[in-house]
Amino acid sequence: MILDKFSLKGKVAIVTGSNTGLGQGISKAYVEAGAKVVGVSRRPSDETAAICGSNFYNVIADLSDNSAIPAIIEKTLEKFGNIDILVNNAGVIKRQDSLEFSEENWDSVLNVNLKTVFFLTQAVAKQFIKQGTGGKIINIASMLSYQGGIRVPSYTASKSAIKGLTMTLSNEWAKYGINVNAIAPGYMATNNTEQLRQDGERGADILARIPAGRWGTPGDLQGAAVFLASEAADYVNGFTLAVDGGWLGR
Ligand code: NAP
Numbered sequence: 542m543i544l545d546k547f548s549l550k551g552k553v554a555i556v557t558g559s560n561t562g563l564g565q566g567i568s569k570a571y572v573e574a575g576a577k578v579v580g581v582s583r584r585p586s587d588e589t590a591a592i593c594g595s596n597f598y599n600v601i602a603d604l605s606d607n608s609a610i611p612a613i614i615e616k617t618l619e620k621f622g623n624i625d626i627l628v629n630n631a632g633v634i635k636r637q638d639s640l641e642f643s644e645e646n647w648d649s650v651l652n653v654n655l656k657t658v659f660f661l662t663q664a665v666a667k668q669f670i671k672q673g674t675g676g677k678i679i680n681i682a683s684m685l686s687y688q689g690g691i692r693v694p695s696y697t698a699s700k701s702a703i704k705g706l707t708m709t710l711s712n713e714w715a716k717y718g719i720n721v722n723a724i725a726p727g728y729m730a731t732n733n734t735e736q737l738r739q740d741g742e743r744g745a746d747i748l749a750r751i752p753a754g755r756w757g758t759p760g761d762l763q764g765a766a767v768f769l770a771s772e773a774a775d776y777v778n779g780f781t782l783a784v785d786g787g788w789l790g791r
Contacts, residue, residue: 724765
């Protein structure tokens with residue numbers, strides 16, 4: 542039956558940035574859909590664990606470099622035996638005028654948002670191939686995968702690259718039954734956008750431009766995240782799905 546194809550029963554998912562915001566919402570949705578979730582976060586995901594219960598397991602890791610990747614894979618396999626889904630959600634944004642933009646603000650964003658995403662994805666894809674099961678990879682992109690943004694050059698570079706990376710990995714791995722897709726959230730009310738929402742004029746400009754007339758919430762992303770992780774998306778490859786209240790269509 543069609544709704545069975547959306548179930549994640551028996552699946553094991555790794556979700557990065559699970560302690561808050563969109564990663565917390567995705568972890569909750571996956572557990573509700575029947576999956577076991579390994580939430581990766583640099584601070585404890587205690588709130589997410591309390592929401593999700595015993596099907597959630599927290600691995601503490603700083604994703605600013607690749608050194609944490611082997612332990613993430615090992616701990617997931619030790620706890621739940623295999624891996625079926627990876628959500629590359631952890632991300633950072635640094636705001637500064639491009640004329641002054643520092644190398645630190647460039648490297649810190651590119652490392653978390655792109656370099657670690659690539660190498661964690663590579664490690665998980667190798668595990669999928671070893672298991673012979675295929676799998677689902679979901680990258681969290683952005684409106685700035687399509688647009689330029691203002692004062693966020695490293696973030697825009699990283700998120701535009703994520704959209705391209707999603708396509709290239711999909712081209713190489715679809716033959717293994719691995720679906721690589723992305724979700725581009727619109728303007729969502731999380732820590733990531735707190736500074737923007739505090740900025741009266743800019744916050745009001747953004748809100749006025751969203752056809753849905755409101756900022757998004759972590760709950761708004763859950764349907765797309767479950768769909769792309771499920772059998773219902775078996776023939777969806779390399780696509781970036783916007784969940785944006787109509788922002789891109791405007
Ligand atoms: P958020 O609340 O700031 O969450 C970001 C997550 O990434 C947090 O869990 C954060 O951990 C984690 N993280 C950052 N650096 C890390 C590191 N070095 N190692 C491990 N974890 C790290 O923002 P969010 O909105 O939920 O963002 C989730 C994703 O959606 C990001 O990729 C973001 O770029 C993307 N996105 C957000 C929006 C939006 O409007 N909110 C729009 C488009 C795309 P800490 O809590 O410890 O910092």
